[in-house]
Amino acid sequence: MDLPLTQLRAFVVLAEELHFGRAALRLGLSQPQVSRRVRALEAELGVELFVRTPRNTRMTETGRRLLEDAREALAATDRLRVRARTVAGDGVGRVAVGFVWSTLPAYLPRLVAAAPERHRDIELSVSQKHFVEIVPALRRLDVDLVISRTLHEPEEMVDQTLGHEPSMVAVPVGHPLATRPALTLADLDGQPLIALARVFAPALFDAVLEAARARGLDPRIAREVRSPAEALALVRRAAARRPRRADRQPRRPHRERVVRTLCRDRPRGGGGPRQPPARRRRPAARSRCWCPTASPPCGRPI
Secondary structure (H helix, E strand, O other): OOOOHHHHHHHHHHHHHOOHHHHHHHHOOOHHHHHHHHHHHHHHHOOOOEEEOOOOEEEOHHHHHHHHHHHHHHHHHHHHHHHHHHHHOOOOEEEEEEEOHHHHHHHHHHHHHHHHHHOOOEEEEEEEOOHHHHHHHHHOOOOOEEEEEOOOOOOOEEEEEEEEEOEEEEEEOOOHHHHOOEEOHHHHOOOEEEEEOHHHOHHHHHHHHHHHHOOOOOOEEEEEEOOHHHHHHHHHHHHHHOOOOOOOOOOOHHHOEEEEEEOOOOOOOOOOOOOOOOOOOOOOEEEEEEEEOOOOOOOOOO
């Protein structure tokens, strides 16, 4: 069985995005091209990898089981290319950088733009990872470094903080919390929450729950999802189901949700009653660079 790498790469990227438009953007292809490559791979394997509907794309159980094998095949091919160039002595180095979904927009464009100017003799490759994939990928040397959120699992890796960002909460437009300029963890107490499934980031999932419970709160996780994109889609769906007055025009899709900053304490002048001071503050999300232990540690700004 001869499986073209282009088909495997289309499968992996679509599995990570679960959206043909975003997958096409990452691959530099059109959406029909991505669809044809995935269909061809399904025909070659004799299995269905995705369930496609007009509203969404989701993986089948077979697709989920084969995804890691496809990633391993692509990683092995990349390692073979690097070793071949090293043996040939062409003098070209390679740096493989991993990202998680939330760090792609802030860091990927700047990295791609700056790398050719500052290091012309280095080939840059990028890939998207789930939290649980970061440490294994670094150990296998599939990637040299990863720009991620705090892992809460430093183990043998060296990390360098790149920046601090506030945590955000997305709520339907018609929700009572949507009228407030900012929210606290206390505001979310008792609210049905959508969260990234624990299997994708166990330490991070537990750290957030611990921070809430340290404040005497008991978060109610109503649904766990595979990606932030899926979570936002569910928030939009909740907004669409909310009753509207007959004299109101339907809102456009991008207005079906609002995003609010999750603050440590109630901001002054905010809506709703002022909450008591937190017993334990939850830090803002940090963007960090993770890489295998080096001597000396890498620790250099990107």
